[in-house]
Amino acid sequence: MVLAEDLAKQQRSISVAEFFEKNKHLLGFDSPTRGIITTIKEAVDNSLDACEEAQVLPDIYVSVTRLEKDVFRIVVEDNGPGIVPENVPFVFGKLLYGSRFHQIRQSRGQQGIGISAAVLYAQLTTGVPTKVISRTGARTPAHSFELMIKTETNEPDIRVHREIEWDRMHGTRVEIEFKATLAAKKRLLDYLRYTAVVNPHARIRGEIDGEPCTFERVSDEVPPCPKAIAPHPHGIEFGLLKRMAEASTAKLEEFLVEGFSRVGRKSAEEILGVAGLKGSRKASALSSQELKALLEAMQAVQVPPPPASQCLSPIGEELIVQGIEKEYPVDFIKARTRKSSVHSGHPFIVEAALGYGGKLPAEGQAQMLRFANRVPLLYQQGACAITNAVAGVNWKAYNLSQQGLPTGAVMVLVHVASTNVPFTSESKDAVAAIPEIEKEITLALQELGRELKTYLNRRDRSRQQEDRARAICSIIPDIAAKVSEIVEQPPVDTAPLEGRIMRRLVAKKRTLDGQVELSVHNYTAKPVSLSLSLLSPDAAQDAIPKPDFVDRVGDDYTKVWKCALDPEASWGARYTGGGGGTLDVRGVDDRVKVVVDLDV
Amino acid sequence: MSRKTTDALAETRLVGIARFWYDQMTGGDLPSISMPTRTKQNIAYDDESGVWKYGERESTRSAGSAKSALHILKMAYVIGFLKQQLRENRSSTLRELYYISEGWKRAKFAAQDESNLLIEDMEILTELSREAFHLRPEEDGASIYGPLKLREQTRRGEREIHCQEDVGEAGYPIPNNVENIEFLEHDAKFVIAIETGGMYARLMENGFDEEYGAVLVHLKGQPARSTRRALKRMNEDLGLPLVVFTDGDPWSYRIFGSIAYGSIKAAHMSELLATPGAQFVGVQPSDISDYDLPSDALTEGDIAALKAELTDPRFDTDYWKKQIGLQLQMKLKSEQQAFASRGLDFVTKEYLPTRLSEMGIL
Numbered sequence: 001m002v003l004a005e006d007l008a009k010q011q012r013s014i015s016v017a018e019f020f021e022k023n024k025h026l027l028g029f030d031s032p033t034r035g036i037i038t039t040i041k042e043a044v045d046n047s048l049d050a051c052e053e054a055q056v057l058p059d060i061y062v063s064v065t066r067l068e069k070d071v072f073r074i075v076v077e078d079n080g081p082g083i084v085p086e087n088v089p090f091v092f093g094k095l096l097y098g099s100r101f102h103q104i105r106q107s108r109g110q111q112g113i114g115i116s117a118a119v120l121y122a123q124l125t126t127g128v129p130t131k132v133i134s135r136t137g138a139r140t141p142a143h144s145f146e147l148m149i150k151t152e153t154n155e156p157d158i159r160v161h162r163e164i165e166w167d168r169m170h171g172t173r174v175e176i177e178f179k180a181t182l183a184a185k186k187r188l189l190d191y192l193r194y195t196a197v198v199n200p201h202a203r204i205r206g207e208i209d210g211e212p213c214t215f216e217r218v219s220d221e222v223p224p225c226p227k228a229i230a231p232h233p234h235g236i237e238f239g240l241l242k243r244m245a246e247a248s249t250a251k252l253e254e255f256l257v258e259g260f261s262r263v264g265r266k267s268a269e270e271i272l273g274v275a276g277l278k279g280s281r282k283a284s285a286l287s288s289q290e291l292k293a294l295l296e297a298m299q300a301v302q303v304p305p306p307p308a309s310q311c312l313s314p315i316g317e318e319l320i321v322q323g324i325e326k327e328y329p330v331d332f333i334k335a336r337t338r339k340s341s342v343h344s345g346h347p348f349i350v351e352a353a354l355g356y357g358g359k360l361p362a363e364g365q366a367q368m369l370r371f372a373n374r375v376p377l378l379y380q381q382g383a384c385a386i387t388n389a390v391a392g393v394n395w396k397a398y399n400l401s402q403q404g405l406p407t408g409a410v411m412v413l414v415h416v417a418s419t420n421v422p423f424t425s426e427s428k429d430a431v432a433a434i435p436e437i438e439k440e441i442t443l444a445l446q447e448l449g450r451e452l453k454t455y456l457n458r459r460d461r462s463r464q465q466e467d468r469a470r471a472i473c474s475i476i477p478d479i480a481a482k483v484s485e486i487v488e489q490p491p492v493d494t495a496p497l498e499g500r501i502m503r504r505l506v507a508k509k510r511t512l513d514g515q516v517e518l519s520v521h522n523y524t525a526k527p528v529s530l531s532l533s534l535l536s537p538d539a540a541q542d543a544i545p546k547p548d549f550v551d552r553v554g555d556d557y558t559k560v561w562k563c564a565l566d567p568e569a570s571w572g573a574r575y576t577g578g579g580g581g582t583l584d585v586r587g588v589d590d591r592v593k594v595v596v597d598l599d600v
Numbered sequence: 601m602s603r604k605t606t607d608a609l610a611e612t613r614l615v616g617i618a619r620f621w622y623d624q625m626t627g628g629d630l631p632s633i634s635m636p637t638r639t640k641q642n643i644a645y646d647d648e649s650g651v652w653k654y655g656e657r658e659s660t661r662s663a664g665s666a667k668s669a670l671h672i673l674k675m676a677y678v679i680g681f682l683k684q685q686l687r688e689n690r691s692s693t694l695r696e697l698y699y700i701s702e703g704w705k706r707a708k709f710a711a712q713d714e715s716n717l718l719i720e721d722m723e724i725l726t727e728l729s730r731e732a733f734h735l736r737p738e739e740d741g742a743s744i745y746g747p748l749k750l751r752e753q754t755r756r757g758e759r760e761i762h763c764q765e766d767v768g769e770a771g772y773p774i775p776n777n778v779e780n781i782e783f784l785e786h787d788a789k790f791v792i793a794i795e796t797g798g799m800y801a802r803l804m805e806n807g808f809d810e811e812y813g814a815v816l817v818h819l820k821g822q823p824a825r826s827t828r829r830a831l832k833r834m835n836e837d838l839g840l841p842l843v844v845f846t847d848g849d850p851w852s853y854r855i856f857g858s859i860a861y862g863s864i865k866a867a868h869m870s871e872l873l874a875t876p877g878a879q880f881v882g883v884q885p886s887d888i889s890d891y892d893l894p895s896d897a898l899t900e901g902d903i904a905a906l907k908a909e910l911t912d913p914r915f916d917t918d919y920w921k922k923q924i925g926l927q928l929q930m931k932l933k934s935e936q937q938a939f940a941s942r943g944l945d946f947v948t949k950e951y952l953p954t955r956l957s958e959m960g961i962l
Contacts, residue, residue: 464665471669472630478706479663480625482676486618486683492625500628501664 018151020095020117028427029121035180036064037188037378038427039074039121042114043174045375047078048199049108050172052313054081055222058202062192064182064209071126072180074118077173082136085143085161092119092132092174093147093156108375116149118176123148125179129159133173135166142166182209187378189213194369194376197323198315198415218322226313232261232306233271233298235345235420241295245283252286253279262304271297305342312340312417314349315374320413324355328411331357332455335413336444343436348418350437352444354452355411365403366390366410370431372421377429384430386414389441398449399456414441472498473506473596499523505565505588507532510598511579516540518583519572522565529564530588536581543575556581610733611686613726614679621672631672632662635724636868640912643867650876652861652914654724654868670706675718677707682722682733691734694719724868731777741774741826745804746815747787748834753780760784763815769804771818778829783837789813790961791834792881795821795846795855799936799947806948812962815840822855825866828873831859835875841961842875845952848883849898849933850905853915853924856880861914879959881952885927888934891951894941895932902933 024030028038040062051058061077083091095116119130135142146160182188185208192206196215203217231240233256248255256268263271272279275297277290286294315323320335335353342348360367370377370386381387387405395406406412422432431437480492498506499521505528507520516538522528531548534540535558540547547559563571579599621631636642636654644655663669681700685692692700698715701708709715719730730737748763752775763772775781792814794800800818803809809816815834819827835842844859846852857863860878862870888895898906906924909915915924927933939947956962 467666468664471663471666475666475669475673475706476625476630476663479621479631479669479673479676482673482680482707483618483621483625483631486615486676486680487622489622492622494625497625497628497630501630 020120024117024121025427028429029117030427032070032180033184034379035118035121035178036072036074036182037184037191039115039118039176039178040064040076040188041191041375042118043074043076044195044204045108046115047076047080047172048195048202048374050080051078051202052222052225055225056080057217057220057222058199058204060202060204061206062204063207064188065207066182066209067177070179070181071177072182073175073177075173075175077168077171079168079171082170082172083134084136085134088132088134088143088145089147089156089158092116092130092145093149093158095120095149095154108373115174118178119147120149120151122176122178126177128177130177131173131175133164133166135168135170135172138169142168185209191376191378193327194371194378197327197369197413198320198371198374198376200315200319200323200326216326218326219319223313223315227310229307229311229419230259230261232342232345232347233263233267233301233303234342235306236260236295236298238292238295241298242288242291245286245291248283250283251279252277252281252283255283256298260298261306267301267303270301273297274300305340306345306347306419311419312347312349313374314351314417315415317351320351320353320415324353324411324413328355328360329358330355330360330411332452334448334451336447338440338444341436341440343418343422343434346418346420348416348421348437348440350440350444351413351415351417352441352448353411353413354445354448355413356452356455357409360409360411362409363407365405365407366412368405369411369413371413371415372423372428372431373417374415375428377431379427379429380424381430383424385433385438386416386431386441388433389438390414390445392438393442393445393449395449398453400449400452412445414444416441469502469504469506469594469596472501473508473594474598477598495521499568502594503592505530505585505593506596507583507585507593508596508598509534509579509583511577514576514578515574516577516579517572517574518561519570520563520565520585521570522567524592525567527564527566528588529562531560531562531586533558533560533584533586534581535584536577536579538575538577538579538581540575540577543573545573547573606732607686607689607734610726610728611683613728614682614686614722614733617722617725618676618679621676630662630664632660633672633675633721633725634658634660635721638865638867640864640908640914643862643864643913645913646870649871651870651874652867653870671718674701674704674707674709674714675722677701677704678715678718678722682735685734689734691736693736693738694730695738697735720866720868723866727868729869729872731779736776737824737826741776741778741824741830742818742820743771743773744815744817744830745771745800746791746809747813748815749784749786751782751784753782764809769801771800771804771816774824774826774830776826778826778833781830781833783834786815786838786840787813788815788838788840790841790843790956791815791817791831793817793819793823793831793842793844793859793878794936795819795852796936799845802937802944803948806945808948808952811948812953812956819846819855823859825869825873828859828875831878832873832875835877842878843881843956843959843961844878845881845936846883847933847935848885848888848893848927849935850902850909850924852883853880853909853920854905857909857912857914879961881955881959883934883936883938885923885930885932887951888927888930888932891939891942893934893938895934895938898927898931898933903928903931 029035047060048058059079063075065073067073122130129146129148132145133142141163144162144164148157150157192204196204200219201217201222204215206213244259253268256263275293314337317335317337321333324333333355337351340347340349390412391404395402400406416431422434424430424432476494480494484491502523505522510517535556537556539557540559548562549560551558583595585593585595624631637657637659642655642657643652646653661668663672694716698709698712723730744763746763751758751760761772803816831842834840844856846855862874906928
């Protein structure tokens with residue numbers, strides 16, 4: 001008994017703030033390197049969400065400044081709707097305070113831990129209060145705060161509060177100082193770039209340790225703000241059902257129809273029948289036992305999936321393509337937005353994009369861009385269901401090599417949007433392995449894979465044709481010359497061979513002893529008229545025949561000849577010059593023309 | 601055949617390839633070459649000569665792609681060069697050919713492997729050896745030590761050499777063109793080809809050549825063509841049986857294979873280079889257990905090589921199937937010098953005499 005009494009003296013409640021002080025890793029503050037990224041991520045997420053709600057085109061400024069060797073000041077400023085002064089201390093100075101937690105709709109931030117956790121982290125590492133400026137409109141003044149968190153009670157500690165002049169009409173600025181390192185600078189820039197990719201309506205300016213960067217907006221449309229929906233009977237847990245029932249004044253049947261998505265009279269009657277409850281009873285009068293039976297019935301009865309169109313906001317195929325194209329020059333890019341689907345009563349939509357070629361590195365594994373509710377996922381790639389799904393696709397069937405992930409000049413983007421994205425942990429780094437979600441990702445990637453394969457095949461075919469044209473129009477004449485010399489016979493004329501095999505219009509350029517020679521042969525069955533243009537440093541003043549048109553472009557000249565050729569006919573021109581440049585034929589379909597530069 | 605006639609034949613055959621292309625092109629066709637495919641699936645045993653040669657499978661390469669067209673262009677340049685070399689009665693090494701191609705613009709070789717392979721292609725097409733084109737390999741031949749007297753036609757005149765009395769410990773170095781050698785007389789009972797320098801020196805030091813009338817030939821690893829040609833000639837011209845003594849691992853069995861049956865890469869030369877009667881002495885996988893030799897575990901590469909040999913038609917005999925099967929089971933390999941674990945004399949006093957009597961050589 002003495003022991004129990006001793007123990008009792010030590011037993012007391014733990015405030016959330018104290019709990020998180022000891023469990024920083026749960027929030028993404030486990031290392032000084034991650035702190036900066038997590039803070040910026042939380043602040044930018046909040047800004048984007050706020051701008052969306054206010055239907056403002058986001059203009060976000062992010063800066064990281066080194067104050068001392070290991071102390072950094074992080075500033076994030078937006079042009080969002082601002083926060084009313086009464087709420088500012090709670091938003092930044094109280095953990096688990098938020099507007100979106102209780103709503104069922106897609107949003108970036110959810111629990112309301114993020115930004116206040118950064119405030120707490122600052123207070124723990126430097127002891128410097130966080131500065132917040134916010135203004136809600138032109139007619140109201142801006143309010144400036146200096147805030148900390150009382151860890152024992154999880155209440156805001158307002159050090160300074162005053163009205164100030166601010167040049168922004170509306171928006172919020174937060175300034176946090178904490179101990180960190182910038183070892184993950186590249187990852188931070190990646191984060192900003194990825195964010196820009198999936199938020200093409202946002203303009204993000206950054207100044208990271210003195211290095212400025214800008215990600216321009218490419219779309220002037222603010223995505224519609226997702227609307228909250230009532231919970232779906234398949235996605236509800238006992239606690240919430242109990243709270244909803246207690247707060248309700250309606251009869252049971254009304255309670256089901258009005259309180260839940262997709263429950264009509266018929267479904268309600270079916271649920272009540274299975275649960276063995278009368279619809280005329282008051283919802284608030286149900287016992288725990290009865291509520292349990294109700295919950296079981298709700299989950300057993302077939303109900304249409306929750307409405308995804310209002311509560312989810314996919315980026316859309318066109319905007320994903322635009323977003324990728326502005327940040328990554330690729331040769332092929334296709335995006336796919338799947339229809340909505342459901343996991344445990346929560347609607348979700350999978351979007352994916354596949355990019356190929358361009359400046360993507362030709363070696364190594366594919367570049368992976370993972371997103372959940374428009375937020376880039378930067379850590380724990382290996383533990384993420386998205387990565388698993390990508391590795392589970394048989395990419396070899398789409399002409400890509402594969403070692404787990406596909407390899408080569410490939411980028412894979414996957415976005416999972418849901419009212420409740422299942423993460424593997426609270427730091428929200430990786431999507432949990434939910435079969436329904438993995439299946440949707442796989443289907444999206446397979447569709448894209450087929451399109452990539454078509455593209456690659458077409459590209460290979462045209463490469464093969466080019467290769468063949470090059471062999472026949474450029475190497476065969478060399479073979480003919482050498483072989484004729486060996487057998488001591490007159491040179492073979494390879495033109496008939498060329499014509500028979502090519503059946504096309506062949507234009508050639510060759511430079512020999514300071515003379516540039518152009519020739520065009522029409523091996524097709526139809527007469528053609530074309531213009532031949534050559535951009536090179538030569539002025540070609542002595543050209544025979546004279547060009548129909550010469551234009552000076554910087555140090556180069558564009559020379560244009562026009563000619564009409566019957567089948568079997570040929571045309572030639574020559575002039576004194578050093579060669580080089582590019583030859584182009586216009587007026588003839590790409591499929592029946594071959595341009596060969598014998599000087600290359 | 602006199603040198604003049606062989607040179608004329610070589611030129612005719614080389615120019616013949618070019619003429620074939622010339623006719624193809626004047627006839628409106630793409631130039632092409634047809635060759636047997638050079639893989640182990642396409643080597644077949646030739647009853648008449650008793651060696652393995654290329655089989656029926658052929659591949660045709662026509663100048664319809666840039667790669668094949670370039671290949672033919674390079675070949676045309678090489679033919680042009682060799683024709684001139686034959687006419688001027690000059691010669692060059694394979695390496696020199698590679699450097700000469702520097703001046704051929706697009707037809708220049710990217711690496712020496714490429715020019716070596718192309719020369720092998722030309723040997724197949726002309727049915728002549730590269731020596732006929734006045735091309736020498738870079739590789740130096742191995743050496744001979746034993747009771748054998750020969751005459752070598754050198755650039756500085758004829759030399760008569762006795763391979764025990766007139767040479768140092770390194771032995772008589774086999775020249776690139778073995779046709780310049782004439783065997784005069786010998787007092788030997790057999791020829792033993794040895795893979796490693798250490799074992800070659802051991803046999804010499806222990807006086808094995810004198811005691812048993814053996815001609816020792818040091819292979820220096822995978823034997824050069826000249827070494828294989830010298831072995832073949834000693835076997836054919838002098839009627840001496842040939843035995844091969846190597847390490848006990850898959851790579852060494854391939855050395856034996858190339859000596860006895862011909863190599864896959866040069867199967868077109870098998871008739872000149874392979875010695876069908878050659879016998880394998882060891883180290884046999886059964887020796888490893890019989891003599892309790894110090895051994896190493898097989899690597900993954902070793903195992904793969906042994907398995908490849910099981911599908912190689914040259915090793916498709918009961919003897920090799922049994923030995924390779926045994927080795928795969930033991931997962932062990934031993935070097936020839938592992939016999940030293942039983943004393944330095946063991947190999948010459950015990951192992952070789954026993955094994956050679958077993959084989960009917962002694």
